[in-house]
Amino acid sequence: MITPGLPDWPTAREVLRGEQAFVRAASLLPVPTLLPAAERRRASRVVKLSLGIGLEAAAQAGADVASLTTVFCASGADGHNCHALCEQLATEDRQISPTRFHNSVHNAAAGYWGIATHSMAPCQVICAYDASMGAGLLDALAQVVCDQQPVLLVAYDSEYPEPLHSKRDTPDCGGVALLLSPTRSERSLASLRVTPTTDAADTLADAGLESLRQQIPALRALPLLQRLATGVAGPVCLDYLAPMQLMVDLQPC
Numbered sequence: 001m002i003t004p005g006l007p008d009w010p011t012a013r014e015v016l017r018g019e020q021a022f023v024r025a026a027s028l029l030p031v032p033t034l035l036p037a038a039e040r041r042r043a044s045r046v047v048k049l050s051l052g053i054g055l056e057a058a059a060q061a062g063a064d065v066a067s068l069t070t071v072f073c074a075s076g077a078d079g080h081n082c083h084a085l086c087e088q089l090a091t092e093d094r095q096i097s098p099t100r101f102h103n104s105v106h107n108a109a110a111g112y113w114g115i116a117t118h119s120m121a122p123c124q125v126i127c128a129y130d131a132s133m134g135a136g137l138l139d140a141l142a143q144v145v146c147d148q149q150p151v152l153l154v155a156y157d158s159e160y161p162e163p164l165h166s167k168r169d170t171p172d173c174g175g176v177a178l179l180l181s182p183t184r185s186e187r188s189l190a191s192l193r194v195t196p197t198t199d200a201a202d203t204l205a206d207a208g209l210e211s212l213r214q215q216i217p218a219l220r221a222l223p224l225l226q227r228l229a230t231g232v233a234g235p236v237c238l239d240y241l242a243p244m245q246l247m248v249d250l251q252p253c
Contacts, residue, residue, distance in 0.1 A: 002027055002053050003174035003212055003219060009056060015209070016222075016229035022208045027172045034116035042099055043112065046078045046158045049173050050109040051116055054154045057177035061150075061187050065117040068152045068179075069143060072110040073126040073136030075217040076168070078103055079160035086164075109156070130217045132157075133176075134240035137221075140180050141194060150181040155218040174216040176225065188253045189228050197247040201239040224248055 006012040007028040014020040029048040032040055034055070043051075050072065058065045076082075081103045088096060102108065107125040114123070124143075128135035133155040140153040156175030160168050184191070202223035204210040213222045220239045227236050231252045238246045 001056070001174075001176040001225065002029065002049055003176075003216065004172045005208070005212075009060065012225065013229040016226040022206055024208050024212075027174055029173070032112070032116060035112065036115070039112065039115055042103065044078045044081055044103055044108070045173050046074070046109050046156065047103075047112045049158070049175050050154050050156045051113060053156065053175045053177040054113060054152060057154075057179050058152060061179040061181075061185075063150060063152070063179055065152075066119050067121055068117075068119065069122045069147070069149055070110065070113065070119070070152045070154060071124045071126065071136050071140040071143070072107070072113070072154045072156075073128070073132040073139075073218075074106070074109070074156050074158075074175075075127065075129050075132045075170075076157065076160075077106045078108065079158045079164065079168075079170070083161045083164060109154075113154075128241070130220070131239065131241045133218050133220045134238055134246050137178075137238075137246065138194065140178075141192070144180050144182050148182045150179060153178045153180060155221060157216050157218045169215070170217075171215050174212065175218045176221050178221075184253060190231075190250050190252045193249040195247050195249070197237060197245050198243045199237045199245055199247065201245055202237045224250065228252075 001012050004027050005024045015022045030052040032043045032051045110123050110125050126136050140151040143151045154177045158173040159170045212219050223236045227250045233251050235247050235249050240246045
């Protein structure tokens with residue numbers, strides 16, 4: 001995972017366990033070294049973020065990225081690119097560059113993933129506004145159950161510069177990736193069972209982490225990640241499409 005103040009899963013695990021204080025800082029985005037040089041130069045913050053979290057999750061699971069089915073989910077597209085497009089369209093010269101345009105679409109991150117990993121496996125790209133992470137989780141789990149194949153879920157979000165930021169105040173980019181599999185391996189952390197509920201979503205005791213959960217839609221997964229980090233069995237309720245929420249029963253391996 002990559003979020004403000006949590007640059008990777010090992011750091012996040014210590015913070016979520018309470019072993020290290022959470023200190024908010026700008027998100028640190030890795031260089032997308034798997035991309036060819038030309039695509040690497042064009043890679044946006046969203047692309048760097050989604051590649052970073054996806055590759056980290058796959059590496060920790062020991063999975064072959066070229067063969068993984070993927071589900072990408074985000075509440076919006078590339079905020080900075082959208083801002084640049086709006087600026088250009090507000091001028092007398094309304095010509096948009098092809099690179100700027102193809103980076104503006106919602107599935108751009110998934111496209112760059114395919115280029116970086118040479119993957120020809122199935123890929124879904126989902127948007128459900130603030131419920132995007134939950135929608136992606138449901139889609140990924142459905143594929144795991146129906147196809148009996150591992151699925152990589154990549155949930156991410158990006159900030160918008162002003163003036164759009166005043167209408168959509170995501171403070172920074174952040175995201176999380178989960179490798180979901182129909183079978184247990186020596187690297188598995190837990191088993192999951194998801195059911196609908198109308199219960200209130202779980203919150204986090206740490207005010208800084210709770211702020212991230214509320215401000216960055218992909219981080220609605222933080223209560224689940226805290227359970228994974230601490231290894232505590234039991235239900236955790238995640239935000240979805242109100243009044244429906246997602247109750248995730250977690251059993252550590």
